[in-house]
Amino acid sequence: MTRYLSAGGGHERSPDALRVFCFPYAGGAASTYARWQRLLGPGVEVLPVQLPGREGRMAEKRFTNLPALVDELDAELGPELEHPHVLFGHSMGALIAFALAERRLLRGARPAQALLLSAYRAPHLPPPEFAAPDATEHELVESLVRLGGIPQVLLDHPDWLSALLPIARDDLKMCSGPGPSGTVPLPMPLHTFAGTDDLLVTPDEVRQWERYAAGPFELRSVSGGHFFIRESEAEFLGELRDILGSVATSRGAGNGALR
Numbered sequence: 001m002t003r004y005l006s007a008g009g010g011h012e013r014s015p016d017a018l019r020v021f022c023f024p025y026a027g028g029a030a031s032t033y034a035r036w037q038r039l040l041g042p043g044v045e046v047l048p049v050q051l052p053g054r055e056g057r058m059a060e061k062r063f064t065n066l067p068a069l070v071d072e073l074d075a076e077l078g079p080e081l082e083h084p085h086v087l088f089g090h091s092m093g094a095l096i097a098f099a100l101a102e103r104r105l106l107r108g109a110r111p112a113q114a115l116l117l118s119a120y121r122a123p124h125l126p127p128p129e130f131a132a133p134d135a136t137e138h139e140l141v142e143s144l145v146r147l148g149g150i151p152q153v154l155l156d157h158p159d160w161l162s163a164l165l166p167i168a169r170d171d172l173k174m175c176s177g178p179g180p181s182g183t184v185p186l187p188m189p190l191h192t193f194a195g196t197d198d199l200l201v202t203p204d205e206v207r208q209w210e211r212y213a214a215g216p217f218e219l220r221s222v223s224g225g226h227f228f229i230r231e232s233e234a235e236f237l238g239e240l241r242d243i244l245g246s247v248a249t250s251r252g253a254g255n256g257a258l259r
Contacts, residue, residue, distance in 0.1 A: 002076045002077060002080065003076070004049055004050055004051075004073065004076045005047050005048070005049065005050065005077070005080065006030035006031075006047075006048045006050045006056075006076060006255060008206075012043065013084075013101050013229055014045065014200070014255070015044065017042065017044055018043065018044045018045070018084055018086065018105055018113070018244060018247060018248050018251075019029075019044070019045045019047055019080065019083055019084065019085035019086070020036075020040075020045065020046050020047060020085070020086050020088055020244065021046050021047050021049055021077070021080075021081075021085060021086070021087050021088075021097075022036070022046060022047065022048045022085070022088045022089070022093070023049050023088065023092075023093030023094075023096045023097050024048075024049070024051065024053075024054075024085070024089075024090070024092070024093050024172035025090045025091035025092050025093055025227075026048050026091060026092040026168055026180070027164055027165075027167050027168035027171055028054075028090075028091075028092075028093070029049070029050060029051070029054040029055045030048035030049060030055060031048040031055060031154055032048070032090075032229075033046060033048040034048070035104060035233075036048075036237070039233075039237055040206075040210060040237065040240070040244070042072075042099055042240060043073045043245075044244055044248075046250075047080070049073070049077075051063070053167060053170070057101060058163075058189045062167065062170040062171075063170075063174060064170050064173040064174050065174060065178065066096070066099055066174050066175075066177060066178060066179055066180075067099075067176055067178055068096065068097065069096065069101050069108075069174065070180075072101045072102050073074065073096070073100050074103055074104060074107075074109075074216065077100075078109070079165075080112050081109070081110060081112075082109075082131065083253055084113055085112055085237075086099055086111045086112050086113050086114045086115070086116060086244065086247060087100060087114075087115050087116065087117040088117075088118070088129050088135050088240075089116070089117060089118065089120075089200075090118040090119055090120075090229050091118070091119045091128075091226065092120070092174070092175050093118075093193065094117035094118055094119065094120035095120055095123070095127075095175060095179065095180070097115060097116070097117060098115065098117060098123070098186075098209075098212070099179065099180040100179065101115050101186055101188070102180045102182075102184060102186065103180075104185070105184060105186060106184060111158040111186075111187065111188050112188050113188060113189075113192070113247045113250075113251060114188050114189040114191060114243065114247050115188055115189070115191070116191045116192075116193070116240070117191070117193070117206075117209055118128060118191045118192070118193040118194075118229065119193065119194065119195060119198060119206070119226055119227075119228070119229075120201060120206070120219065121201055121205040121206070122205065122206070122208035122211065122212065123179050123180055123182045123207070123212070124206055124208070124211070125177045125208060127176050127218060128175075128201055129176075129201045137165055140165055140168065140169070141165070144191060145180065152180075166196070172212065182212055183254045185211075185212055185213060185214035186213060186214060186215070187214045187216075188215055189211070189213075189215050189216040189218075189247075190209060190213040190215065190216070190217045190233060190252075191196035191217075191218055191220065191243050192207070192209050192217075192218070192220070193205050193206070193219075193220050193221075193222055193228075193239070194206040194219060194220075194221055194222070195210055195221075195222055195223075195224045195225050195226055195227075195228040196221050196222065196223050196224065196228075196241075197223075197224060197225045198224075198225050198226045199226060200226045201226065203219065203221060206219060207241065220239050222235055222236045222239060223235055
């Protein structure tokens with residue numbers, strides 16, 4: 001398996017399972033999705049994507065340019081993406097997932113069965129800015145705490161926190177740099193999610209992803225702030241399970257484990 005993938009549950013791989021590639025938010029890592037395999041069940045294979053410069057890849061140089069990252073993701077994940085799959089991303093991860101889906105469409109590669117984008121503005125809007133590029137460490141931490149992006153365990157361990165901040169800064173550079181072209185509407189179903197109390201991204205800003213959908217589009221609201229995937233995990237995974245069940249049924253899998 002490629003260095004970009006972190007297996008979601010230590011389970012035996014099933015050739016019939018729908019693969020769910022999960023991209024992290026700014027400052028996040030593959031461990032964000034560590035519980036999802038167990039909670040979503042055997043009908044899917046949860047594949048958290050581990051970007052360079054975090055957790056087990058801490059020694060590797062981080063990307064600050066989205067097109068360069070997407071080029072490498074396309075090359076590294078290409079063989080895995082030749083199986084039935086969906087792409088999911090939260091916040092920055094939504095931007096990455098969309099850019100990867102667009103790149104593969106433009107080069108004629110196998111498309112995703114569906115694209116699931118969570119808590120991020122549509123690409124034609126200014127990127128969300130929860131901290132100024134030159135923010136001090138204190139200001140950056142304050143912004144992350146306000147949005148719910150720093151678990152209490154990190155606040156209790158300053159050394160862990162100091163390791164997180166450079167990752168967050170580089171990810172913010174990537175979000176504010178060159179993005180996807182947005183010139184080719186995507187043919188697969190486009191499912192979006194917005195937090196009811198998100199202080200960074202409004203439901204209307206998430207809804208504007210509709211202009212990039214050539215196929216079905218929907219917006220689902222989830223209780224909580226910007227990090228509702230953690231705050232309201234059970235509610236969100238219920239919505240996700242419903243969508244993945246529909247995707248599995250539409251491709252003829254009919255796997256009741258998602259229901």
